Amino acid sequence: MNTLNRRDALRLLGLSTLGVTALAACAPDASGGAPQGDTAAKSFGFTSWSLNEEAQKAAVQAIVDGYAGSNGVKITTASFPYNEYLNQVTLKLRGGQLTGAIQLDVAWLGALAAMGRLRDLATPAAKGGYTDVALSSGQTGGKQLGLPWTTGSIGLIANTGLLEKAGVDGMPATVAEFEAALRKVAALDGVIPYAAATKAAQLKDILPWMRTFGSPLLAEDQITVGDDPSVAAVEWYKKLYDAKLIAPDVDRFDARALFAQGKAAFYDDAIIARGVVESQAPDKSLTAKMAPLSRPVLKAGDSPQALLWGHVIAVVEGEGADAAAAFAAHATSDTATVATFFEKVKLPPTTAAGLADPKVSGDAFTTEWTEKITKTATANPFWRYAGYAQIETAIAEQVQAVLVGDSSAKEALAKATETAKGLQK
């Protein structure tokens, strides 16, 4: 019988409504509201891109396991690839799905700070014994939003074995010498002279070259990309591309792989490069041939350009924040922990005590890197804007258009600047 009395119908409707209401209650908060208050939780999350990278995964997991074991807490880890990390963290923060500690690139702090979800870590920062430079890398808008985990720079690395084989004497100091060295290396069979970034995801690496050619990138809040020096830098890059001195289809991960296989003479990376190459290179003697070099300058007397780089651990305000902050302080400032971490992945610590540890201070590569690259490194001026990543993307996409012959450097950079201006918020 397909009949139903009114009471039964109402009962059914009530149950349905209850079901839908329950489902709606389970749905994530559309406003993105974060849970408030720390309930002295014994468990929290730790989100890190390093847990997704083979060379660092074990070392980071060891810190997590060690802290969890000795403090009786449960740490739930999550990871995303570096190139997708900012998107994922942004979406999860907005959706209120991200709590606990998060590893961040210093470049991302400005963008994430705009969301207002990160805890001010001024108190643990004051007790951590961090160096002033390191502390400043975790500050934005007058707040200490991240505890510095490592502070360094992104610069050029050379394979001295290949340079010797190609007959390059000494490290090139000027752009002209660098180009000449690349041409000599090009004569070697199967070797890419300079595994520079040519994929859009990493083409922001051209910014230090623009500075090398004399563009400030940003002057008094006016984007100067598109000025004569930046155009000259892109034209030079295109010349290298056309002459096959740099290769298509290369991002940081490709460059590392090519360098580790002894198929690239130069590439750009952070100091982490040595650990990565060590773990990937079939030829274990390659790390001994790795040498950091100051980025060649346009003319003698110019200051070599390098990008200040580092990562911090930030804490999302809300449940588990106190426990996560304690973990962040331990991971970044406990001397034994940071010295062991350095030993495993070669990332310099950020505390005075950590830097003074013999494991760190006795490392010649790190000393050389600091002297040749970090010493003159400067922050990317676009980091101050929440839309910095989009500004870099706008520039990268246009530089790629130049490389593939779709546009002239002048037109492309003018277009990039037009887009970037709308993102200066």
Place this chain on the structure above:
Amino acid sequence: MRKLTNGQFAWLLMAPGVALFLAIIAYPLVAALVTGFFEQSLVRPGRTFVGLANFADLLGGDFWPVLRNTLVFTLGATVIPFLLGYVLALALNSGLPGFLRGLFLFPWVIPGVVVSFLWLWIFNANYGVLNGLLGTEISWLGQPGTAMAAVIVTKTWASFPWMMVMLLAGLQTMPRELHEAAAVDGAGAIRRFRSVTVPHMKGIAGIVFLLEFIWNFQHFDTIYVLTGGGPAGATKTFAVAVYDTAFKGFDLGHATALGGLWMVLLLMLMVLYLRKEAS
């Protein structure tokens, strides 16, 4: 006691489903379309009403190259696997060994992202298999002309088996007597294909083609993994452009406006499909 009519009872049964539809499809869809009229960022609170400004920005700039790329990809990734699938279906229907059917299905059962990574390795300019085999140094994914072709080849490899199976099913419903009668009347193989097979297959072939066209119009993973929409936007289709604008540019206003325009085009295709199915 008042009894419900059949119509009232049907509505009552549908109520939970309708409520869910409104909550998880209609509301987000309307909310997304409305966002297209605002300047709204993913990383900043609040939003500002800007009327049609987002649509005007798009129609004055990115929309047309993205539409062109989407159409090139959709046509290429539909026509080529369709023809390939048709030929293989005919061959299998004409007595090609049965185990080949399973073999041809292999690419279809591999997840799309895995297929894309496989071809990413094949097409890599510096250590890719294709350059190794050909002895060339072509940047397949790094040049606008070859990048779109590479994406279409990858999608073809992944989707021809489905089309082949559907078309084979259609061929197997064709009465053998029709072919035999045509042969008795003196029709050769080509004439029988044109006058017997094609008319019989018209319906199913049309549906298969249209469905694949609609799916390709929305396709994301192959393009995103292989080229990310590059180089220099040469493979940026609607799906990639909306993703990039929303989740890399954090610009929800422009992303949802572009999504709205994309949806209008998709609705036109849906109408075509529904008409086709009805006929």
